[in-house]
Amino acid sequence: MTDVLEHTAALEQMVREMIDAVADRWTMLVLEALEEHGEVRFTRLAELVGGVSQKMLTKTLRQMERDGLVVRTVHPVIPPHVEYRLTDMGLSLSEAFCGVWQWVEAHQERVQVAREEFDARPKVMVAAK
Amino acid sequence: MTDVLEHTAALEQMVREMIDAVADRWTMLVLEALEEHGEVRFTRLAELVGGVSQKMLTKTLRQMERDGLVVRTVHPVIPPHVEYRLTDMGLSLSEAFCGVWQWVEAHQERVQVAREEFDARPKVMVAAK
DNA sequence: CCGTATCCCTGGCGATACTG
DNA sequence: CAGTATCGCCAGGGATACGG
Numbered sequence: 001m002t003d004v005l006e007h008t009a010a011l012e013q014m015v016r017e018m019i020d021a022v023a024d025r026w027t028m029l030v031l032e033a034l035e036e037h038g039e040v041r042f043t044r045l046a047e048l049v050g051g052v053s054q055k056m057l058t059k060t061l062r063q064m065e066r067d068g069l070v071v072r073t074v075h076p077v078i079p080p081h082v083e084y085r086l087t088d089m090g091l092s093l094s095e096a097f098c099g100v101w102q103w104v105e106a107h108q109e110r111v112q113v114a115r116e117e118f119d120a121r122p123k124v125m126v127a128a129k
Numbered sequence: 130m131t132d133v134l135e136h137t138a139a140l141e142q143m144v145r146e147m148i149d150a151v152a153d154r155w156t157m158l159v160l161e162a163l164e165e166h167g168e169v170r171f172t173r174l175a176e177l178v179g180g181v182s183q184k185m186l187t188k189t190l191r192q193m194e195r196d197g198l199v200v201r202t203v204h205p206v207i208p209p210h211v212e213y214r215l216t217d218m219g220l221s222l223s224e225a226f227c228g229v230w231q232w233v234e235a236h237q238e239r240v241q242v243a244r245e246e247f248d249a250r251p252k253v254m255v256a257a258k
Numbered sequence: 259c260c261g262t263a264t265c266c267c268t269g270g271c272g273a274t275a276c277t278g
Numbered sequence: 279c280a281g282t283a284t285c286g287c288c289a290g291g292g293a294t295a296c297g298g
Contacts, residue, residue, distance in 0.1 A: 081279075098228070099229075105140075267290105
């Protein structure tokens with residue numbers, strides 16, 4: 001019973017970690033780019049993602065590699081040639097995110113409307129009457 | 130044609146915004162908590178989410194309200210009584226995230242293994258013969 | 259109880275320069 | 279080309295105190 005509690009606590013902990021790792025902005029975009037383009041080189045990936053600094057792209061890719069989401073293949077030539085691709089696990093995560101991407105596409109207009117309505121709302125001003 | 134290009138650019142822009150808003154750590158956890166518990170008061174929500182500061186919870190809820198994901202109901206009594214619940218749109222987003230949650234649960238162990246293997250990997254040390 | 263306002267500080271991130 | 283290393287900023291977010 002304590003085991004069960006500890007297990008769920010550990011799971012909860014792990015879930016938090018995974019959320020932080022995986023719901024990261026750059027991670028999602030890299031996942032998307034790699035799913036769409038297959039095996040891609042570093043610089044090309046930076047173009048595909050767009051607006052990412054070298055530093056953040058490197059950091060993101062290292063983390064994803066560590067988590068088993070991408071494989072990094074180094075061809076020891078000059079100039080260096082490094083390719084990234086999704087693992088099966090990375091691919092499955094990208095598919096899991098598919099629903100979120102679809103949601104965003106399907107609802108972006110409604111969200112925009114909701115924002116405008118919210119911003120146009122009177123600032124409470126309860127004093128009335 | 131220019132229209133199409135501009136539209137996709139605007140969409141791309143919106144998608145980035147939505148990703149930033151929606152893939153946020155606290156947003157995901159609030160979404161989860163509200164889906165599971167229905168209509169919930171502020172303090173109770175803080176407990177359910179766990180580890181969130183008042184400031185961040187307020188900020189997250191305001192953003193979600195602005196985006197049309199939650200409705201905020203104020204009962205003007207003393208002491209104040211404020212309840213939050215998902216809108217239909219919020220509920221549909223939470224369902225879209227369902228796949229991600231399932232992925233995390235299903236793969237957390239494999240990720241942990243991947244991390245251990247990665248961390249145990251020799252730090253290149255290419256010099257070896 | 260449910261916030262808003264203020265202080266404060268860490269660390270995320272970009273920019274730049276350098277290496278294999 | 280694909281990184282690592284270093285510097286420096288400033289915004290995110292915690293802690294605290296106060297208000298309706």
